[in-house]
Amino acid sequence: xxxxxxxxxxxxxxxxxxxxxxxxxxxxxxxxxxxxxxxxxxxxxxxxxxxxxxxxxxxxxxxxxxxxxxxxxxxxxxxxxxxxxxxxxxxxxxxxxxxxxxxxxxxxxxxxxxxxxxxxxxxxxxxxxxxxxxxxxxxxxxxxxxxxxxxxxxxxxxxxxxxxxxxxxxxxxxxxxxxxxxxxxxxxxxxxxxxxxxxxxxxxxxxxxxxxxxxxxxxxxxxxxxxxxxxxxxxxxxxxxxxxxxxxxxxxxxxxxxxxxxxxxxxxxxxxxxxxxxxxxxxxxxxxxxxxxxxxxxxxxxxxxxxxxxxxxxxxxxxxxxxxxxxxxxxx
Numbered sequence: 001x002x003x004x005x006x007x008x009x010x011x012x013x014x015x016x017x018x019x020x021x022x023x024x025x026x027x028x029x030x031x032x033x034x035x036x037x038x039x040x041x042x043x044x045x046x047x048x049x050x051x052x053x054x055x056x057x058x059x060x061x062x063x064x065x066x067x068x069x070x071x072x073x074x075x076x077x078x079x080x081x082x083x084x085x086x087x088x089x090x091x092x093x094x095x096x097x098x099x100x101x102x103x104x105x106x107x108x109x110x111x112x113x114x115x116x117x118x119x120x121x122x123x124x125x126x127x128x129x130x131x132x133x134x135x136x137x138x139x140x141x142x143x144x145x146x147x148x149x150x151x152x153x154x155x156x157x158x159x160x161x162x163x164x165x166x167x168x169x170x171x172x173x174x175x176x177x178x179x180x181x182x183x184x185x186x187x188x189x190x191x192x193x194x195x196x197x198x199x200x201x202x203x204x205x206x207x208x209x210x211x212x213x214x215x216x217x218x219x220x221x222x223x224x225x226x227x228x229x230x231x232x233x234x235x236x237x238x239x240x241x242x243x244x245x246x247x248x249x250x251x252x253x254x255x256x257x258x259x260x261x262x263x264x265x266x267x268x269x270x271x272x273x274x275x276x277x278x279x280x281x282x283x284x285x286x287x288x289x290x291x292x293x294x295x296x297x298x299x300x301x302x303x304x305x306x307x308x309x310x311x312x313x314x315x316x317x318x319x320x321x322x323x324x325x326x327x328x329x330x331x332x
Contacts, residue, residue: 094271095268110277110288110317111320112295113292118246119239119240123331128237130195134301135197137216137220138154139201142202143203145179147229148172157297161194161309165187166187179259244293246292277291298312299321
């Protein structure tokens with residue numbers, strides 16, 4: 001398993017002066033394919049006899065028909081599966097259901113462990129809202145394995161407050177660690193308690209997927225402090241930039257190897273492990289840390305929206321995370 005860490009491309013901007021979020025490393029887009037690799041994706045055709053010409057015409061007709069099917073189904077291959085960028089397959093309903101129904105007892109039992117606050121607590125900053133709701137801004141890249149890992153906890157936390165429509169599946173870049181995960185491109189999130197602005201600016205091949213809106217770009221410039229991806233801002237009160245501090249310590253660690261070993265598309269195994277971190281596979285990927293991160297993200301949202309809904313925000317696991325956050329020194 002490759003052990004190199006990679007720094008992400010990011011919108012050009014002047015770094016923020018003064019104290020910034022904790023810098024925990026970052027991910028970089030993969031390098032372009034070699035000329036030989038590009039040639040593997042190219043098809044060449046030569047005209048020969050008139051019979052060959054008619055065969056070519058027939059092949060073109062078939063290709064056009066296939067492209068029409070792809071366009072209509074939203075899949076880049078006849079069998080669906082993981083696809084980079086704009087045409088990923090939908091996440092199986094069983095995966096979403098498993099995360100949506102993680103027992104509260106699981107979150108309560110794992111609490112926060114011995115972990116410190118994964119966020120930097122911002123002091124005296126203007127509130128970040130959308131339609132009167134606290135706004136969560138996520139910025140990452142589909143290629144980035146730490147972004148892939150964080151999206152599991154982020155999705156699990158947001159499912160405690162609302163619902164996703166059009167959530168897709170993806171995986172991080174195969175040349176680093178192909179971690180099965182979610183794709184936010186084209187996804188809609190609905191909630192009475194929190195708003196979501198999620199952007200993966202590069203696909204699994206390091207090509208531009210989304211351009212940050214100006215307001216989001218300003219947020220990233222102000223708080224990221226050149227720490228790369230993933231980036232998470234919850235209402236301008238809780239900010240995290242760079243590798244999740246305790247979710248997975250290293251690309252060479254057993255958890256990320258086990259995650260990548262799940263195989264692209266085997267998201268259900270990961271979701272079930274998060275719901276049952278004491279299972280064999282749950283222990284192999286340290287699924288309890290996913291639940292701890294979910295508690296912290298949930299607590300940050302609860303602190304931003306006045307503790308709603310109480311059924312979530314008053315649970316012991318969330319309260320334990322709130323206690324840790326409250327004890328963290330704020331920075332300007």
